Amino acid sequence: MTESDSARERDVAATAILREFQDDWEAGLRPNLEDYAKRAPEDVRREVLAELINADLRRRRSLGENPSPTDYIQRFPADQPTISAAFSAIDDTIVTEGSKREPDLGSTEVDIAVGEMLGKYEIRSVLGIGGMGIVFGAYDSVIRREVAIKLLSSKHSTNENALSRLLQEAQTAGAMHHPNIVGIYDVLEVEGAYYVVMEKVPGDDLSEVLKKSTRGFLDWKLATRIAMDCCDALTAAHSQGLIHRDIKPQNIMLTVESTVKLLDFGLAKSDQDSEKALTQHGTILGTPDFMSPEQCSAGEINPLSDIYSLGATYFDLLTGHPPFTESGTQLQVMFAHCNQPVPSVVEKHPEVPAGCDRIIQRAMAKRPEDRYQSAAELRKDLAALLSEEAPPPVAAPEEPAAKPFPWKIAAGGAMVVAALAVLFALSGLFNDRSDDGLNTENGNVVAENANQNVPTFRGVTADTIHLGTTTAFNGPNEELGRNMVIGMKSYFDSVNDAGGVHGRRIELTVLDDRYDPDKSLENMKQLFEDRKVFAVIGNVGTPTANVTSVFASQNGHLFFSPLTGASLLREDPPDRYIFNYRASYQDETAALVKYFVETLRIPPEQIAVFAQNDAFGDDGFAGVARAVKGYGIDVDQLLRVGYDRNRFNIDEAVSTIVDDKNEIRAIVMVSTYKVAARFVKRVKAAKPDMVFGAVSFVGSRAIAEEFRENGPADGEGVIVTQVVPPFMSNATGVLEYRRLLQKYNPEYEPGFVSLEGFIAAKIFTEGLQLAGPDLTTETLIDALHRINKLDIGIGPLLSFSPSRHQASDRVWGTRLTKEGEFESFDLE
Structure with missing residues (x-):
């Protein structure tokens, strides 16, 4: 009999014992716990006993009894840790189900x-x-x-x-x-x-970050940086004799500034004062999915218990689930921590470096003495891994660790296999070989044989077009980034299911820049230089576009349909490599000012601007300034208040606006949705009749949800201009959008931002069709210039030309109701 056969028989026997014990209770009998425990196979006796006690405890409590751990310890004196585990799994001292x-x-x-x-x-x-x-x-x-x-x-x-x-x-x-x-x-x-x-701490805990991640887990580099910051926090805590005891994703925050914050020291224990320690030997506190073996068995803990839990958390960030989540019940998870080998990260996620696996295996060693002996020691190996200097292996691998492959979100939903990266790398060997049927043009390889899966142009193979986007996938503007991506993917998925464009599927690589310009520029370099994408599409934000568009233009890379109406992307004549679908902020602010003055009869001198203190806010302010100038108001008469990007410092702005001497009656908001919602709420508390209008970047659905959560009445009457038609209209193009969103991303509700992403993807695909199979940046740009009065069923006809790189200048009006929903209205 093989070892696996023996294990299977043992598990069957254990399951039969537990089922029979439950059946006896169901039949109204009171089964003898000792008899059932004696029948358990020896190598799983502790697991079976804990399950039996747990079941017995639940049944007796349902009858109004309240047995204590002592009752069971008297019957099983050698099994105190097992009894503690059984009680802890049912008691409030454990956060159930992780x-x-x-x-x-x-x-x-x-x-x-x-x-x-x-x-x-x-x-x-x-x-x-x-x-x-x-x-x-x-x-x-x-x-x-x-x-x-x-x-x-x-x-x-x-x-x-x-x-x-x-x-x-x-x-x-x-x-x-x-x-x-x-x-x-x-x-x-x-x-x-x-x-x-x-x-x-503004931001999300890591469990929320994982839930919001498109893939369900994090890029290994981001996960490694987070683990390093946690090591720094633990080093500080351990140096003061403090043990956290409950390291897990829910107790780690990722702020809007991308700072990691360790929280909830409610379970912390001082190893300097064992008599006063909150929890003692024989008591279990923590979360089973991330507990160290010594915690699971109610043994003595020390700082190395936090090392184990951080290793389990690192595993979760890399895979999207804790190490032993498939073990079954909480008790089975706890016993797995004590007895089962840690699963390999690389087996299920081959794109993760083998070094991650080695670090996890050592951090999660069963015996504390086999683990990293300090958080600083663990951090050193994490830092070495991040700099691609492999840490000393626990056991030498049979093969060298593969270089990590980029975080890919395939438009069809599938991960791109690492073998493709190898093909990209090998293709460089042929750049100077004219006798192999390949020639070079501006440093890009053009294949004569369309059946070869090698790049015909950067980011283009015989069967794939690789696109990229750097966007806000976390932080205050994450809803904008996520929905823009979902809209693009919904259309690209439909294209791929129909056979692609000239036989090529469209894949999208998504990098998170958290709305930070420096990070967005780093991402652009990575997308074009390391990941070899063909073009970028749907980047989010003006401050980021301020640097990313320059990089694209200087290097001859296509920068298509960003989520911004910034004037810097709308030069006259236009930059050859920058294309916009949407109306500009100047178009949007002009529409708002005209509505305030001509429809609501608000004097232009009583209009103010609440704007982000950066290029985004500057651009919006300039648009309002141009609009009020048409009514005889100079720029120095226009009041501007604001806040800093990725922050909520609005106190001064609120006090200035509500100051009666300023006589402000209407405000144009050039901000992000969370800040806008807070600003509106506080100003309305002092001036309930204030009129608010915001440009589309604020994110209509996002701001509506903010008001619904914190009082929808505060948002009543807030105007948000739109650069797409109402997403619940029955326009032909909008119906198609809702159908494909429901088909490919049913967990997402329709919204203005995802509709904009959908439209951008559709226009881009039209350009790909017109460019034909011999695809390069220049052939696509020439094809886009041929788009003239394209009707995709959204109202305006869309056109590009060598002198026009903005397809639409149409602005729609929407207004929040007291229920927190948007209604459309005519801005004219």
């Missing part, structure tokens, strides 16, 4: 509501709810800053252990001042309720 369960707001009793004051803190929102209580977003009215306030749930308020845990979080994290650890500012006790005031 926090996959949605929190129940009704189970968290609080006596404070949004809008009320808690001392000097104004409660403004609910940020989250967990087993320990509720977390509010608040505003410190004295220091004038946004904060988060954690309230201990009333069901825990008399629980000495839970209260100690909350206060210990404040004491331990509050004593540390580190850029990768969430700061603690204050502790309050109000009428018997305890609150911790902490740094408010």
